[in-house]
Amino acid sequence: MSTDDSRLRRAFLEEAEELSDRLGESLVTLESNRGDAGLVNEVFRLTHSLKSESALMGFTSLSSVAHRMEDVLGLARSGKLALEKPVMDSLLGGSDLIAAMMGAIGKGGADTGFPTADVLAALSTAGGLKAAPAAAPSSAGQSGTVPAGGAAQTGGGTATASPAPAARLTLGEFELSQLSEARDRGESLLRVTVTVDPEEAMKFPRAYLVFSNLESTASVVKTQPVMEGEIQDDSVYGTLEVLLTTRDESEVTRAAAAVDQISDVKVEKCSFDAFLVRASELASAPPVPGAERGAVAADSAGPPAGPAAEEAARRASSPERSSIRVDTRKLDDLWSLVAELVLRKAHLGRLSEEAGRGLDGSLVREELVEAFDSLDKISSGMQQAMMDTRMIPISVIFSKFPRLVRDLSRKLGKPVDLVMAGEDTEIDRSIVEALSDPLTHIIRNALDHGIEFPEERVRRGKPEKGRVSVSARRQGGTIVIEVADDGRGMDVDGIRRKAMGMGLPGAETFTEAQLLDLVFLPGFSTKEVVTDLSGRGVGMDVVATRIRGDLKGDVALRTERSRGTRISLFLPLTLTIVNALIVRGDTQLYALPLADVESTAKLLNEEIRGEEGRELARWREEEVPVFSLGALFATGRRRAEESFAAVIRHGERAAYLIVDELIEEREVVIRPVDDLLNPHRLFSGVSVLENGKLVFILDTSFVRREHF
Numbered sequence: 001m002s003t004d005d006s007r008l009r010r011a012f013l014e015e016a017e018e019l020s021d022r023l024g025e026s027l028v029t030l031e032s033n034r035g036d037a038g039l040v041n042e043v044f045r046l047t048h049s050l051k052s053e054s055a056l057m058g059f060t061s062l063s064s065v066a067h068r069m070e071d072v073l074g075l076a077r078s079g080k081l082a083l084e085k086p087v088m089d090s091l092l093g094g095s096d097l098i099a100a101m102m103g104a105i106g107k108g109g110a111d112t113g114f115p116t117a118d119v120l121a122a123l124s125t126a127g128g129l130k131a132a133p134a135a136a137p138s139s140a141g142q143s144g145t146v147p148a149g150g151a152a153q154t155g156g157g158t159a160t161a162s163p164a165p166a167a168r169l170t171l172g173e174f175e176l177s178q179l180s181e182a183r184d185r186g187e188s189l190l191r192v193t194v195t196v197d198p199e200e201a202m203k204f205p206r207a208y209l210v211f212s213n214l215e216s217t218a219s220v221v222k223t224q225p226v227m228e229g230e231i232q233d234d235s236v237y238g239t240l241e242v243l244l245t246t247r248d249e250s251e252v253t254r255a256a257a258a259v260d261q262i263s264d265v266k267v268e269k270c271s272f273d274a275f276l277v278r279a280s281e282l283a284s285a286p287p288v289p290g291a292e293r294g295a296v297a298a299d300s301a302g303p304p305a306g307p308a309a310e311e312a313a314r315r316a317s318s319p320e321r322s323s324i325r326v327d328t329r330k331l332d333d334l335w336s337l338v339a340e341l342v343l344r345k346a347h348l349g350r351l352s353e354e355a356g357r358g359l360d361g362s363l364v365r366e367e368l369v370e371a372f373d374s375l376d377k378i379s380s381g382m383q384q385a386m387m388d389t390r391m392i393p394i395s396v397i398f399s400k401f402p403r404l405v406r407d408l409s410r411k412l413g414k415p416v417d418l419v420m421a422g423e424d425t426e427i428d429r430s431i432v433e434a435l436s437d438p439l440t441h442i443i444r445n446a447l448d449h450g451i452e453f454p455e456e457r458v459r460r461g462k463p464e465k466g467r468v469s470v471s472a473r474r475q476g477g478t479i480v481i482e483v484a485d486d487g488r489g490m491d492v493d494g495i496r497r498k499a500m501g502m503g504l505p506g507a508e509t510f511t512e513a514q515l516l517d518l519v520f521l522p523g524f525s526t527k528e529v530v531t532d533l534s535g536r537g538v539g540m541d542v543v544a545t546r547i548r549g550d551l552k553g554d555v556a557l558r559t560e561r562s563r564g565t566r567i568s569l570f571l572p573l574t575l576t577i578v579n580a581l582i583v584r585g586d587t588q589l590y591a592l593p594l595a596d597v598e599s600t601a602k603l604l605n606e607e608i609r610g611e612e613g614r615e616l617a618r619w620r621e622e623e624v625p626v627f628s629l630g631a632l633f634a635t636g637r638r639r640a641e642e643s644f645a646a647v648i649r650h651g652e653r654a655a656y657l658i659v660d661e662l663i664e665e666r667e668v669v670i671r672p673v674d675d676l677l678n679p680h681r682l683f684s685g686v687s688v689l690e691n692g693k694l695v696f697i698l699d700t701s702f703v704r705r706e707h708f
Contacts, residue, residue, distance in 0.1 A: 012057050013106055019050050020102050021399060024095045027088070028402040034083040043091075044073040050098060054111070062101045062111040068120050069094045072127035081127060090126035092403075093119050113204045113234075115212060171243075171275065175221050177441075177542055181448065182219060182245035183272040190218075190249065192242040192256050195264040206261050207237040213255035218246035243270075334385040341378050347371050383577065383667075390430070394472045394481070395423035397436050401443060401470055408447045415465045416451055422472035427479050431571055434550055435481075438543045442483045442567055443468065445540075450487030450565055460562060462486065478595050484566040490559040492516070516557045520544035547571070552684040554650060554701045570650070580668050581646060582695065584661040585629030589695045591668050591687060592646055596700040598654060599647040600662055605640060617656055619647055625703070628658035632682060632702065648700050655703035670697060 023046045030039045051066035069091055075081035097119045101111040124130065171179070179189065194210050196203045211227040214220055224241045225232060246252050249267070256265045348371055355364050398420050405418040427435075451466035458464055467486045472479060495515045499507035504518075519540050540557075547555045553571035572578065572593070580591035581600070607617050608626055615626040624647075645656045670685035673696070677683070684699040 009057070012053060013102075016050060016053050017102055017106065019046050019053070020095070020099050021396075022046055023050065024092075024099060024403060025399045027092055027095050028406055030083065031088050031092075031406070034088075037077075040073065040077055040083075044070065044077055047073060059101070059105065059111040061114065061116050062098060062105075065094050065097055065101075065116060065119055065123075068123045068129075071129055072123055075127055087126045090119075090122040093122055113202065113208070115205060115209050118209065171222060176275070178219065178221050179245070179272055179275055181445075185247075185448075187219075187245040187247050188249055189243070189245055189270045189272050189275075190252055191268045191270050192244065192252065193264075193266040193268075194240045194242070194256055194262055196238050196240075197261045197263045198238070200261045202234060203237040204234050206259055207240040209259045210240060210256055210262065211242065213258055214242055214244060214252065217248070217251050217255045218244040220244045330385065330388045334382065334389070337378055337382045337385060340374075341382070344371060344374050344378060390428055391426040392429050392432060393423060394425050394427050394432060394479075397432055397439060398423045398470060398472070400436070400440075404440065404443060405447065405468060408444065412447060414447060414451050414453055416447060417465050417467050419467065419469040420471065421469070425472040425474055425479060427472075427571070431479075431551055434546070435569075435571070438546045438569075439470075439481070439483065441543055443470070446483060446485040446487065446565070450485040450489075452487055479571045481569040481571065482566055484564060486564040489561045489563050489565055490516070490519075491561060492559070495519070516559065519557060520555065548701060549681070552699065556652070577667055577669055578697070579665065580695075580697065581665055582663040582668075583629075583644075583646065583659040584663060585633070585659055589663070589689075589693060590629065590659075591695045591697045592648065592657070593684075593697070593700065594665060596648050596650055597646050598649045601645050601647055601656070603643045603645040603656055603658065605642070619654055619656065622654065624653075625655045626658065627655055627702065629660070630658075648703050650700050650703045653703050657703075668695060668697065673697075 023043065026039060026043045026046065030036065030043055033039055047066045047070045051063050051070055054060075054066065055063040072081065072087065072091065076083055076087070081087065097114060097116070101114055104113075105111060182189065192214065194207065196206045200206055208227060211220070211223060220242060222243045225236050227240075244252065249269070253265070253267050256262075256267070347367075351364055351367055351371065401420065402418055405416055409416045446468050447466075451468070452460070452462075454464045457466065469484045470482070472481045474480075492512050492515055495518060496507060496510065499510065499515065499518055507515075510518075520543075521541060544555050547553045547569055551571055553569060556568045556570070557565065558568075559565040572595070578591075579594040581594055581597050583590050583592060601619075603617060603626070608615050610616050610626075616623050617626050618624075626645075628643075643658045644660070644662050645658045646662070648655050648657055668687035670687060673683045673686040677686070677696075682699055682702065683696045685697045687695045687697060689695060
């Protein structure tokens, strides 16, 4: 590919990805506002633009799908076609296919190898149109159209020999939590093994059609090979293994067999306990270097997946965009600062020459002070400008939720309204990319376990439709994201009984906040808890690990029986630079994020009550715990008549942190800290000062503990 072609492709991707995202969002909105002519016109314009842009680039399969969607929408615009459920389903199916094609193109692939024919047929049928003509071969290779599936060739003499064993399925924590939830819903666990006819020239489209059918009728937990993300060599799709959960085993068999050129379909019923017991054994075993915490293989025999395969699966499951759109005003600001920097550089050069010629030293020194002051302002401005270019609206995640809620609502038979607020809140791009999975998991739990079925809601005097709200707001240097539902809520007394049954010390006197914190403990959620508490605890340890560990934030939970549950995520604005209070403990310097520091104070020894480890003191109108750097690091707190302290607030909890000295406020650049230096997870990172000294950045979530 020439340089010009590469630039043209990048420009197409930037434009078409945005068009595709907006198309998906607008179609979900249109489904709830089918009489909105302006919205119909907007969707029509988006499909028209996608058709034209992709045709110009030679992506004919993508263009053909957009063209057929445009035909259907044209009929709707003219009033000749009502946007009933089959029509909307076909349009959403076309939007999904376009998004999948864009994903492949974005990774350097093409729009081929997708079930284009099935989508075109569905659109044609919904719109009462003649069958769409097959797309011409794309410039990238063979056309992506695939004949529609007919009768399955799975039985009798047409069946081939049993397929060779597929590589074993490795399940991570999220997959294991899915299994636990499905078991407690009374679903069945099935392993479906499908073999594509060896004579079939294009195996991926056949395997993908089976995967798509299964995904629409069951909850797919894992596939081998991975069916989403970058397409591998076509030969690896000769055998597809799918682990799924379902309430209707016969529907799974029918869906798997409804694709032609499939020579064998094998459906096996599996035991949930075999997976989950194996997972608990692995969790209690000594850690294996490089192994994923909580991972468990679907087969007890067979060689483990190699590092290359695991890395490929990781990339496929969490793709990262290599480019982002930046508001031109932000770039203009940055360019102005660069221009100012060039001027100051020339100024310093002139001063250097004057000093070399022996001119008046006092005048040169004055100008140097002025020049360095200007450089300090410019560098601060450039730092802020660069941070601004990394900031993107959280709507890039929120925009996916209407479709997620729509699909889950229909699948579960629970009508749900989704309300979103704060979509324009900006957050660091690196945090946004890592936040999608936890938020998706929380929303899935809200619909699956929190929201009641319509008849139950009516009996309780609630509206038949459930309500899930997702909001984001900036609070100082923290982003607060909340997911709330008006469902069953949690049985706090049930959690207490479970905690007491597990022998947790002091469980009988735990506050409600302490009891709800138990939901985030790995392994706390068992069948008993799921049954009594609507299953909301399942998988929350995984969410907490992602938020507190990977994203250096915190998660809190509130619930009211029969009224609903609210989960709040507290995240740093950025993971790269933070305003901090520098403090000293003994000879070591530490940094406290200023966003978490409410105040500084002098704390008298006589104001502290209780024994070490459970000390309390009064801060304004509340009793708060007293921590010390010495106690945190097990070196003991030095007793003094008067101590310096920082008042830290994390979420709704505050605490005193006693230090040896309060030094200064300053910005620090956060770097990752090695686990060897952070065995107790007390640091969120480390920074290096200009004099070479290390400053450890404290993770202030320790204030959520009642003792240490």
